[in-house]
Amino acid sequence: MSCEKIKNYLMVLFAFVFPISLAGANIVLGMLVFCWILEGDWKNKWKLIKSDKLFWIIYAIPLFLLFSTFFSPSITNGFFMNGGIKNEYQFIVQHFLWLNVIYPILITSKFDVKKLISAFLLGMFLSEIVSYSIFFHLFDFKYFQKIGLIYRNATVNNPTPFMHHSFYSLFLAVSILLIFDNLKTFKGILKIISILFLISATINLFINGGRTGQLALIFGAIIYVLLKYKKIKSLIISLLLLSIVFMLAYKFSPVFHQRMNLAMNNLKNVYYHNNFNSSWGERIAADITFLKIISSDSKIFIFGCGAGNAKKKFFEYGRKYAPYEIKFINDFTHLHNQYFQLWCDGSIFAFLLIILYFIYLYKYSPIPLTAGIIAVFAFSFIADVMLYRPKTYILFLFISAVLIKLYSSSGRETSNNGRDSV
DSSP: OOHHHHHHHHHHHHHHHTTTOHHHHHHHHHHHHHHHHHHOOHHHHHHHHHTOHHHHHHHHHHHHHHHHHHHOGGGOSOBSSTTHHHHHHHHIIIIIIHHTTHHHHHHTSOOOHHHHHHHHHHHHHHHHHHHHHHHTTOSOHHHHHHTTSSOTTOBTTBOOOSSOHHHHHHHHHHHHHHHHHHGGGOOHHHHHHHHHHHHHHHHHHHHSSOHHHHHHHHHHHHHHHHHHOOSHHHHHHHHHHHHHHHHHHHHHOHHHHHHHHHHHHHHHHHHHHOOOOSHHHHHHHHHHHHHHHHHHOHHHHHHOSOSBOTHHHHHHHHHHHOSSOOOGGGGOSSOSOHHHHHHHHHHHHHHHHHHHHHHHHHHHSOSHHHHHHHHHHHHHHHHSOGGGSHHHHHHHHHHHHHHHHHHHTTTOOOSOTTOOOO
């Protein structure tokens, strides 16, 4: 069997594994890198890589993180990472530089895009089976928690099987858009199975506690529908269906109902009473604090605080600029905002790079599905540091490459003149 065929099998296996097991994904990724190197054909690979601006962006971000650290020696005890600068270097190498390799492997490879999407959705389907099994208490999941096969914080009321509910909700939101967009390609029994999967994934999203993915899906679905359906009738029907899904979830999902009410109360307390002592209030307080920090110091505005553990510096500024008594910062390990986190860790240029990434992703794959998924990620970045979490970062890179290949393999040219179609 040729190295190319082995690599294609490994890509399918990787797509199936990474929603379930990070350790498994790393093992498969290691084998993928080995096959990719042995495969050769570097002239053609380099031609594809050098013309891909997304590739340069994802490798520029960790360089800005390191540059910001060196440029701000007075505040580089590290930022929101335990262990200081040395640990931050390890984080950048293991996380950004290592996981980044999945993107060039995918964009320089010829593969069946539908197979890769199907493998990913199959992994999510297995994840859903486990989630529903926890929800209905069909097995002793606490035993599997003890041996590390089930996420340690999974409960009957929050049945997220293999990762934190915020990240799992993002995976479900992306899966729902993928399934919906591909429904038209399925026939007969496969179409029925896909519709059932779509319904079960939507229900699963709203029985879990991940508000980030729930709201991101609604936002992404609206963008998708607005671009997908040009006829007013189709647009109205689609938006009506979205409203019905939201109302049903609010009425019949105790978790969604409770967390949405809690979120609304949090925001009301911030707006009417200037009370930031809540989950969302603390996030808003952190955002306000950071904006005041960068507006007070031109050096931090441009170069950030430096990657590492500069929490001490954030405390100093926070006590001065936070909108209320800064009890919340003691419990924060990050800013809960990917845009501000990149700015703080890697300068304003790292922040601008992620915006540029979204622009070029849509330029390379200008279809409603791409716009919807970009909207899902763009919204989720307001609530959490998704790029700093291995599974969600892999999802970000994986889905980017798949969307580009999906567009080009549909017989349409990409906007990048240097890119070959699949």
